[in-house]
Amino acid sequence: MLATKDLIKDFKILNKKVRVISGITTQINQGERIAIIGPSGSGKSTFLRCLNGLEKATSGSVFFKGKNITSTRDCDINEIRRHLGMVFQHFNLFANLNVLQNITLAPTKLKTKDKDKIKKEAISLLKKMGLEDKARVYPSSLSGGQKQRVAIARALIMNPDVILFDEPTSALDPEMIKEVLLVIKELAKDGMTMLFVTHEMRFAQEVASRVMFFDNGKIIEDADPKEMFNAPQHPRVREFFSKF
Amino acid sequence: MCAVDSIEKIKSTGQVKMITNAEFPPFEFIDDKGDIKGIDIDISQKIAEEIGVKLNIESVSFDAILLELESGSADFAAAAMTSSEERSQNFSFSDPYFTTTQRILVKKESKIKSSSDLVGKKIGVAIGTVGDSYCSSKEGFLEPVRFSKPADAVSDLINSRLDAVVVDDLTADQLISGKLDLIKKTEENLTQEDYVIVVRKNDENFLHIINEVIAKLKDNGELQKIFDNYLSAQTENKKDPQVVADNIYYKYSGLILKGLKNTILITVFSLIVGVFLGTIMALFRVAYKENGRLKFLSLISKFYVTVIRGTPVIVQLFIVYYVFLSRFGISDKFLSAVLTFGVNSGAYVAEIVRSGIISIDKGQFEAGYSLGLPYKDVMLNIIMPQATRNILPTLISEFISLLKETSVVGIIGLTDLTRAGDVIRSVTYEAFTPLLIVAIIYLFIVIIFTKMISLLKQRLFKHDIQ
Numbered sequence: 024m025l026a027t028k029d030l031i032k033d034f035k036i037l038n039k040k041v042r043v044i045s046g047i048t049t050q051i052n053q054g055e056r057i058a059i060i061g062p063s064g065s066g067k068s069t070f071l072r073c074l075n076g077l078e079k080a081t082s083g084s085v086f087f088k089g090k091n092i093t094s095t096r097d098c099d100i101n102e103i104r105r106h107l108g109m110v111f112q113h114f115n116l117f118a119n120l121n122v123l124q125n126i127t128l129a130p131t132k133l134k135t136k137d138k139d140k141i142k143k144e145a146i147s148l149l150k151k152m153g154l155e156d157k158a159r160v161y162p163s164s165l166s167g168g169q170k171q172r173v174a175i176a177r178a179l180i181m182n183p184d185v186i187l188f189d190e191p192t193s194a195l196d197p198e199m200i201k202e203v204l205l206v207i208k209e210l211a212k213d214g215m216t217m218l219f220v221t222h223e224m225r226f227a228q229e230v231a232s233r234v235m236f237f238d239n240g241k242i243i244e245d246a247d248p249k250e251m252f253n254a255p256q257h258p259r260v261r262e263f264f265s266k267f
Numbered sequence: 268m269c270a271v272d273s274i275e276k277i278k279s280t281g282q283v284k285m286i287t288n289a290e291f292p293p294f295e296f297i298d299d300k301g302d303i304k305g306i307d308i309d310i311s312q313k314i315a316e317e318i319g320v321k322l323n324i325e326s327v328s329f330d331a332i333l334l335e336l337e338s339g340s341a342d343f344a345a346a347a348m349t350s351s352e353e354r355s356q357n358f359s360f361s362d363p364y365f366t367t368t369q370r371i372l373v374k375k376e377s378k379i380k381s382s383s384d385l386v387g388k389k390i391g392v393a394i395g396t397v398g399d400s401y402c403s404s405k406e407g408f409l410e411p412v413r414f415s416k417p418a419d420a421v422s423d424l425i426n427s428r429l430d431a432v433v434v435d436d437l438t439a440d441q442l443i444s445g446k447l448d449l450i451k452k453t454e455e456n457l458t459q460e461d462y463v464i465v466v467r468k469n470d471e472n473f474l475h476i477i478n479e480v481i482a483k484l485k486d487n488g489e490l491q492k493i494f495d496n497y498l499s500a501q502t503e504n505k506k507d508p509q510v511v512a513d514n515i516y517y518k519y520s521g522l523i524l525k526g527l528k529n530t531i532l533i534t535v536f537s538l539i540v541g542v543f544l545g546t547i548m549a550l551f552r553v554a555y556k557e558n559g560r561l562k563f564l565s566l567i568s569k570f571y572v573t574v575i576r577g578t579p580v581i582v583q584l585f586i587v588y589y590v591f592l593s594r595f596g597i598s599d600k601f602l603s604a605v606l607t608f609g610v611n612s613g614a615y616v617a618e619i620v621r622s623g624i625i626s627i628d629k630g631q632f633e634a635g636y637s638l639g640l641p642y643k644d645v646m647l648n649i650i651m652p653q654a655t656r657n658i659l660p661t662l663i664s665e666f667i668s669l670l671k672e673t674s675v676v677g678i679i680g681l682t683d684l685t686r687a688g689d690v691i692r693s694v695t696y697e698a699f700t701p702l703l704i705v706a707i708i709y710l711f712i713v714i715i716f717t718k719m720i721s722l723l724k725q726r727l728f729k730h731d732i733q
């Protein structure tokens with residue numbers, strides 16, 4: 024479904040080139056639920072953002088369904104992004120739109136379906152999130168957990184093939200983390216392909232079908248959760264877990 | 268310089284254009300209906316009649332008269348001007364139609380009696396007048412203090428900031444009437460100066476006609492009649508200064524309203540132009556920063572903002588009016604003002620809009636992109652509506668500063684609020700009251716719009732109150 028080949032991403036920081044992703048080649052198949060863990064600054068977010076083109080790869084390629092989406096020539100990145108949902112750490116709900124409009128804006132503008140159908144679907148998504156009474160409310164008056172559930176609904180209405188979660192619960196108060204994780208678990212059960220960057224090790228263990236450990240812009244260990252959490256191979260990984 | 272012949276052009280267009288500075292009664296002034304009247308206007312009317320064409324009058328600031336004449340936008344100048352060396356290089360002068368002299372004004376109790384007493388004294392003059400050059404060149408005199416209006420010099424005299432004021436005889440009479448208990452005119456005639464009509468150098472045929480008209484008016488006594496008419500009207504006006512003053516403000520309220528209307532119209536139209544131009548310029552730069560497109564236009568936009576914000580608006584006004592528009596044969600003052608202030612405020616609006624957009628969290632862009640929305644949709648539906656909330660209150664502040672900045676348009680002869688106050692000052696020889704009235708009107712508008720900003724902010728940010 025998704026693949027990268029020799030993916031490299033450099034940032035210029037104070038006029039100095041810094042390599043943040045240093046040559047990642049990997050493949051993600053339909054139905055996989057991939058937890059991405061690793062120390063801060065290891066390039067987890069950047070990797071995720073390269074997958075949907077929010078960051079442009081310095082070199083190497085990203086493939087979606089076999090199509091090279093890093094070549095600007097034969098790829099309309101906007102079209103690809105419709106199939107790659109993203110959920111952000113800080114929600115990024117559109118502040119000028121109410122909850123319902125947040126969800127319906129993209130499908131309405133992109134004319135994926137007719138308007139009535141979009142609205143019906145949005146309302147049923149809100150019901151699923153337990154937020155049907157918030158349709159006319161503006162984001163500023165929602166709690167963090169409610170905001171993140173709206174953000175998930177906003178991604179889901181595009182019927183994406185994959186959803187990328189970048190620390191979806193890191194900005195939440197502890198009591199709200201559960202409600203959001205529950206929604207993601209629900210999605211997992213329905214067979215959604217997903218990648219999630221997380222610091223919730225228990226959640227990763229429970230939901231992921233595969234765990235990638237990032238260090239210094241590289242995937243240094245890539246294993247199923249049992250192996251990763253019980254018998255990690257790489258000394259850096261063991262050192263990382265010893266802090267928990 | 269090659270020979271010019273205005274006569275042919277005048278005859279073919281059926282009109283002759285006279286340029287003046289209508290702030291020098293009784294020679295030229297704006298009456299209570301906003302029309303330009305005065306001795307020079309009556310004489311010019313006779314000239315037009317002699318040629319058999321219509322007279323067109325335009326009033327600009329005194330410094331601008333010769334510029335306008337030289338550029339060809341007017342055919343002759345009649346503005347109580349005297350012939351002088353510098354002027355004679357590019358212009359020709361008619362025979363004199365009036366002769367006057369400079370006089371000294373002092374406080375009632377002053378010991379100054381003649382020019383010899385002026386040595387080492389602080390003297391006030393009106394800038395660019397004969398009094399100015401007389402005092403500047405006289406041995407032993409201090410550098411004179413130059414005012415744009417003689418009335419301002421007189422108020423400094425009364426307040427003892429000056430020892431004397433040197434002005435022409437007629438103006439001197441105006442200035443002391445109603446203030447006889449405070450100031451007086453000394454006996455000595457300092458100069459002899461001839462008022463002449465000015466045409467472009469070598470415009471001999473036209474000059475010949477003008478001289479003929481002047482000779483005729485002198486011979487048949489009509490010139491004397493014109494002078495008597497205006498001078499007697501003036502002395503009559505001065506009988507009871509208080510009544511006259513009240514009367515004048517009442518009479519000139521129409522002029523104030525006209526000025527106010529112009530000030531508001533110039534500001535509103537300029538802001539419309541500015542918002543349009545500024546938004547486009549800002550969008551160029553944002554587009555380049557966001558996705559690397561429109562690099563060239565973004566550079567142009569940056570250049571535009573830098574140049575406009577780095578030069579005084581009054582210089583921009585001169586360039587638009589005297590250089591840019593005149594190249595296309597356009598001499599519309601209102602258009603010049605709107606164009607200047609529109610382009611000027613566009614640069615400020617561009618920065619307002621740009622910082623309004625930049626201040627939007629990057630996450631808003633990214634959330635839009637991640638759903639597959641193209642740049643255009645993200646800007647239109649997500650970014651701009653949010654940016655507008657930041658921009659609108661600042662835009663009203665821009666309106667307020669624009670309103671005040673437009674007060675310089677008088678310099679190209681447009682009657683705005685400030686200019687209307689100036690006109691009244693030149694008629695009443697009063698410095699204080701007209702300025703106070705004008706200031707209060709500006710302040711009143713500014714207070715209204717400031718109030719609007721706070722109301723708007725309350726409304727716009729209602730959603731954000733958590």
Ligand SMILES: Nc1ncnc2c1ncn2[C@@H]1O[C@H](COP(=O)(O)OP(=O)(O)OP(=O)(O)O)[C@@H](O)[C@H]1O
Pocket residue numbers: 034035036043062063064065066067068069070
């Ligand atoms: N737009 C950017 N410009 C410059 N440097 C950046 C940019 N985005 C990320 N970086 C740098 O790249 C490195 C990796 O960042 P990234 O956000 O991918 O790390 P992460 O693994 O997600 O960390 P965390 O767990 O703290 O979120 C960091 O050193 C960061 O400072």
Ligand SMILES: [Mg+2]
Pocket residue numbers: 067068069189190220
């Ligand atoms: Mg991160």
